[in-house]
Amino acid sequence: MPQYELNLRDYLRIMRKRRIMIVTVFILIFLGSLLHTSLQLPIYEASATVKIEERKTIAGLLTEWIIYNPADIMESQTKIIRGYPVMRRVALRLGMIDQRSSLEDVNAAVSQLQASVETERIANTNMIRITATSNDPKKATDLANNIAEAYIEENLLEKTKQARHARQFIEEQLTTLETRLKDTEESLRRFGEEVKNVKLAGPIEQKLMELEFELAGLLQKYTEKHPRVIQLKDQIKEMEMQLKGFSGQELEYARLSREVEVNKKLYTMLKEKLEEARITEAQKVGDVSLVDPAVIPRSPVSPNRVMGVFIGLMLGLILGVASAFVAETLDTSIATIEDVENIVKLPVLGIIPSVSYKPKQTFFARFKNMVLSKDKKTESEERFIHLVAHYNPTSLAAEAFRNVRTNLKLDASKKAILVTSANPREGKTTVLTNLGIVTAQAGAKVLLVSTDLRRPALAKIFGIKKDVGINELLVGSATLEQVLKNITDIMLGEIPLEDIVGRPPGIENVWLLPSGRLPYNPAEILELKKMSELIEELKMRFDVILFDSPPVLPVTDASLLAPKVDCVVIVYEIGKTSREALQRTKIQLESVGARISGVVLNNTRPQTEAISTYPYYYHYKYRYYGKEEKGKGSRA
Numbered sequence: 001m002p003q004y005e006l007n008l009r010d011y012l013r014i015m016r017k018r019r020i021m022i023v024t025v026f027i028l029i030f031l032g033s034l035l036h037t038s039l040q041l042p043i044y045e046a047s048a049t050v051k052i053e054e055r056k057t058i059a060g061l062l063t064e065w066i067i068y069n070p071a072d073i074m075e076s077q078t079k080i081i082r083g084y085p086v087m088r089r090v091a092l093r094l095g096m097i098d099q100r101s102s103l104e105d106v107n108a109a110v111s112q113l114q115a116s117v118e119t120e121r122i123a124n125t126n127m128i129r130i131t132a133t134s135n136d137p138k139k140a141t142d143l144a145n146n147i148a149e150a151y152i153e154e155n156l157l158e159k160t161k162q163a164r165h166a167r168q169f170i171e172e173q174l175t176t177l178e179t180r181l182k183d184t185e186e187s188l189r190r191f192g193e194e195v196k197n198v199k200l201a202g203p204i205e206q207k208l209m210e211l212e213f214e215l216a217g218l219l220q221k222y223t224e225k226h227p228r229v230i231q232l233k234d235q236i237k238e239m240e241m242q243l244k245g246f247s248g249q250e251l252e253y254a255r256l257s258r259e260v261e262v263n264k265k266l267y268t269m270l271k272e273k274l275e276e277a278r279i280t281e282a283q284k285v286g287d288v289s290l291v292d293p294a295v296i297p298r299s300p301v302s303p304n305r306v307m308g309v310f311i312g313l314m315l316g317l318i319l320g321v322a323s324a325f326v327a328e329t330l331d332t333s334i335a336t337i338e339d340v341e342n343i344v345k346l347p348v349l350g351i352i353p354s355v356s357y358k359p360k361q362t363f364f365a366r367f368k369n370m371v372l373s374k375d376k377k378t379e380s381e382e383r384f385i386h387l388v389a390h391y392n393p394t395s396l397a398a399e400a401f402r403n404v405r406t407n408l409k410l411d412a413s414k415k416a417i418l419v420t421s422a423n424p425r426e427g428k429t430t431v432l433t434n435l436g437i438v439t440a441q442a443g444a445k446v447l448l449v450s451t452d453l454r455r456p457a458l459a460k461i462f463g464i465k466k467d468v469g470i471n472e473l474l475v476g477s478a479t480l481e482q483v484l485k486n487i488t489d490i491m492l493g494e495i496p497l498e499d500i501v502g503r504p505p506g507i508e509n510v511w512l513l514p515s516g517r518l519p520y521n522p523a524e525i526l527e528l529k530k531m532s533e534l535i536e537e538l539k540m541r542f543d544v545i546l547f548d549s550p551p552v553l554p555v556t557d558a559s560l561l562a563p564k565v566d567c568v569v570i571v572y573e574i575g576k577t578s579r580e581a582l583q584r585t586k587i588q589l590e591s592v593g594a595r596i597s598g599v600v601l602n603n604t605r606p607q608t609e610a611i612s613t614y615p616y617y618y619h620y621k622y623r624y625y626g627k628e629e630k631g632k633g634s635r636a
Contacts, residue, residue: 017575018324025320033312042300046140047131048148049122049292052077078119078128081151087113089150094143117147127291137297144294155288167277174270181263188256208239340572340599343579344586349569349598350404352431355385355397383495386430386461389437393504401434404600405442408569414597415539416565418451420549420558421572422585427602428571429457432548441506444543447484449513451547451561453522456515458548463494469516474528478516480537485512511542526560535564552585562594570599 015022052074080086091097091109101109118131130151132143215232222229337348384391389398408414419432432448440446450458451470459466464485472478487508491500500507519525538545547565549558562568568589572582582599589596 015321015324018327021327022320022324025323026316029316029319030312033308033315037303037305037308037312040303041135043133043135043302044137044140044297045131045133045301046137046144046294046297047129047292048144048290048294049127049129050148050151051127051289051291053126053287053289074121074126074128078121081119081128081130081147082114082117084110086147086151086154087117089154090143090146093146093150113143113147116143130294132294133301137300141294141296148290148293152288152290159287163277167274170270170274170277174267174274177263177267177270181260181267184256184260184263188260208236211236211239337601339579340574340582340601344582344599346570346586346596347407347598348601349407350400350600351604352400352404352427352600352602353396354603355388355395355430383461383463386433386457387437389434389441390503390507391499393438393441393506398434398438401431401438404431404435404569405439408567408597410439410444410544414566415543416535416545416547416567417597418547418549418558418561418565418568418594420562420568420570420585420589421551422553422570422577422581423551424455424554426551426571426573426577428551429461429548431569431571431600431602432546433458433461436510436544436546437506439544440509441504443509445509445511445541447511447513447538447542447545449538449545449547450515451526451557452550453515453519453525453557454550454555456518456548458512459514462490462512464489464512464514465493466514466516469514470534471516471519471525473513473516473534474525474530475519476530480534483513483516485514486510513538523556523560526557531561532564552588553581559588559592559594562589563592566595567597568594569597571602572599573603574601576603 087110088097088106090113091106092099096109096112097106116133118133120129120131121127122129130144130147132140132147134140134143211232215229215236218226218229218232224230337351340346340348388395389401392398408417419428419435421428429452436446436448448458449470450456450466453471456466456469459469462485468478468483470483473480473483487500487510489512490507490510491497535545547561549561552558558568570582570585570589586596
């Protein structure tokens with residue numbers, strides 16, 4: 001990941017570089033959302049609406065006005081609809097249970113129904129919407145309608161039960177009151193026969209009370225000497241004298257009379273209430289009515305397939321881009337030219353695009369290779385890649401190698417060049433062979449030395465035998481003339497003659513010094529004093545000597561050769577080797593006294609790596625050379 005602030009161009013570069021990951025994650029998430037949506041069962045909703053009208057008497061309204069009830073009646077009814085009694089009645093209506101079902105079965109059926117039902121009050125109304133959900137539209141409709149009907153039945157049953165209880169209570173009260181009234185009347189009758197004139201006590205007491213009220217009112221206006229006040233006082237004294245003539249039996253008679261009167265009024269009122277209770281119990285009109293029955297829904301409410309696809313698209317895109325940036329953050333390799341130069345403090349000598357071999361094939365052959373793609377390349381493909389500057393000298397890759405040759409600034413002080421890398425398979429041998437070809441095409445006498453005594457590749461690339469080479473030369477079993485190979489050996493080798501004769505000149509200036517037989521101690525062979533003498537002798541006979549060396553970090557061979565040559569070129573493949581490995585390679589080479597000329601970025605892709613630092617270069621090459629030769633490609 002770059003160690004500087006990212007701009008829009010860097011974001012686009014990362015997205016292009018990780019486009020396969022983005023597309024893969026996007027497709028996986030999108031297909032997963034499609035699968036999830038397709039596997040979901042459709043959910044249908046059906047709604048029925050009921051209206052609640054409480055019919056109350058004036059006495060009932062007065063009772064509600066006196067008794068404070070903080071609860072919301074409509075909210076309470078929404079809970080009652082989903083309550084146990086109503087749901088049990090619905091389960092019976094739908095045949096989910098019967099009268100003989102166990103308590104566990106009843107509870108399970110009620111819980112299942114409660115989970116499928118939602119109730120809500122319609123705002124600012126006395127109506128409640130009952131919504132039922134199911135996988136079957138008809139079942140959802142039947143469930144909503146059955147719940148509404150069961151609620152109406154339960155409400156009517158509750159109202160009838162209350163009326164019956166009220167009637168029974170009133171009947172009990174009437175029986176008790178009737179007995180008490182008869183006893184009181186009988187006592188009053190017997191008492192009146194025994195005491196004469198007893199009925200006069202009541203009126204006298206009433207008149208006396210009225211006179212006392214009138215006197216109290218006059219005293220508020222007049223004094224004690226006012227004629228009217230004196231007259232009232234005389235009347236009061238006269239009536240008090242009359243009352244003294246009566247015994248306490250008259251007062252008892254008056255009390256009995258009042259009790260009889262009260263009992264009669266209560267009896268009359270209870271009689272009226274009893275008739276009202278009987279009428280209420282007999283009528284079949286409840287407080288709840290069905291306003292809108294549920295109808296069969298035409299389409300499911302979930303899953304919303306369009307929304308599911310849209311969410312899958314957005315989630316796949318977001319996660320794809322996020323995974324690309326996460327992978328870029330976790331990537332320890334160097335991603336841009338600026339990073340290479342800033343981290344290792346070495347100039348970038350050139351940018352080598354990726355090279356691929358695409359021979360002319362039929363449609364079926366191309367389709368077969370596309371379906372049955374293979375990672376391992378054939379010998380012809382390997383040779384084309386290693387010698388692309390020879391096979392296709394007008395390609396972008398060949399021009400990139402010429403750019404490296406130019407930036408190296410070859411002169412008399414820079415003849416012996418060691419080409420190495422941090423780790424294996426970064427393309428150092430490809431860079432060496434093609435750099436040697438373009439240098440030879442410029443007229444220089446070039447020698448390619450295979451100092452990789454562990455996994456040599458030069459002899460195989462040029463199709464020559466490696467029976468004797470630098471190994472035998474250093475140990476003294478062969479002479480320099482015996483181990484050097486030229487164009488004659490190449491033409492007699494495995495490369496077809498038409499691939500040499502029919503190509504542009506340059507390869508005739510290339511000489512080879514193969515590795516020979518592989519020794520058991522390659523590091524000790526390269527450390528011989530004769531190696532320095534050999535380099536000096538070769539510098540006298542050739543214009544440029546390129547040494548193919550093993551990678552620096554796995555083995556010590558390159559560190560042994562680096563101080564003996566004029567300069568070192570490090571090949572680095574962007575996106576493959578970590579920045580720490582590249583830094584360690586530089587430090588290790590400098591610690592042995594090597595003179596590092598720079599870094600060659602190999603196998604770059606213009607659509608992924610930030611090589612657009614040189615946009616004019618690539619645009620110019622495409623227009624100048626036009627299309628590449630048929631049968632070959634130069635995909636970066």
